Amino acid sequence: MVLVVSEEVRKAIGARRPVVALESTIIAHGLPRPRNLEVALELEEAVRREGAVPATVAVLDGRPRIGLDQEELERIANEDIRKLGHRDLPLAVAAGVSGATTVSATARLAALAGIRVFATGGLGGVHREWTVTQDESADLGLLARTRITVVCAGVKSILDVPATLQRLETLGVAVAGYGTTRFPGFYLADSGHPVDWRLDTPEQVAAVMRAQDALDAPESALVVANPVPEAEQLDPALHARVLADALRACAEQGVTGQAVTPFLLDHLVRHTDGASLQANLAAVRGNVRLAARIATEWARG
Secondary structure, eight states: OEEEOOOHHHHHHHHHEEEEOOHHHHHTSOTTHHHHHHHHHHHHHHHTTTTTTEEEEEEEEEEEEEEEEHHHHHHHHSSOOOOEEEGGGGHHHHTTTTTTEEHHHHHHHHHHOOOEEEEOSSSSSOOOOOOOOOOBBBHHHHHHHHHOOOEEEEBBBSSSSSHHHHHHHHHHHHHEESSSEEETTEEEEEEEOOOEEEESSSHHHHHHHHHHHHHHOOOOOEEEEEEGGGGGGGHHHHHHHHHHHHHHHHHTTOOOOGHHHHHHHHHHHHHHHHHHHHHHHHHHHHHHHHHHHHHHHHHHO
């Protein structure tokens, strides 16, 4: 697989300057047009304001690209393109198609390019009723074998959070709360579940990353769970009520497989009058800023 790394990103990596990988699924599939392009540009600018270089990741015409220019961002925002997990990358490359990268595909391509820090909204995880459906996000397995630091707002609250935390432990993926011992729930600052480790500064996160390398630990990720500010989270009572309604509607309509997550997320957006989307964006903004600060500390060596 031939990576196309933008000149800006390539020079930054070569000079050991801070770089932050950003996924493209939020642009192509997570937001309405034209808001999606505005947010893509806003997130890249947020990385730059913190002194790091943004590297938005996508596949265009069968070429995995690390770092997109304005025209390429516009293509991701405006074309109807596929959503690509890491398993889809060889197929997309061989077929010459374009696609937005999910957490797993972004982490894989970023690591191949030599980028150590990645910011996203929320991870995928173990789905509810896993014992029946066996539905688990590919994010978890990929993070178990990829040395990258992922700054996220926990996992999407529509998932089975305790089962996801247990699965991450089984897979050997390190998880730490940033400024908290509570695991965040994407739209919510607290999912209701604890984490064993707390990190309070970018310097501490970078120290863990260096320890991973010094110990010659297995090639697994470090998940930095950064909660959305409480003032910007979705109202917990509203979240609980609407999510229960969404799960009921999902069962009644027979929605299964990959269609479950977009169905539930769309239901949350519509039935919270967009408040869930605002909480999502608040979480992503905070994660991007923190990731840039971590990348800066990491680059200092």
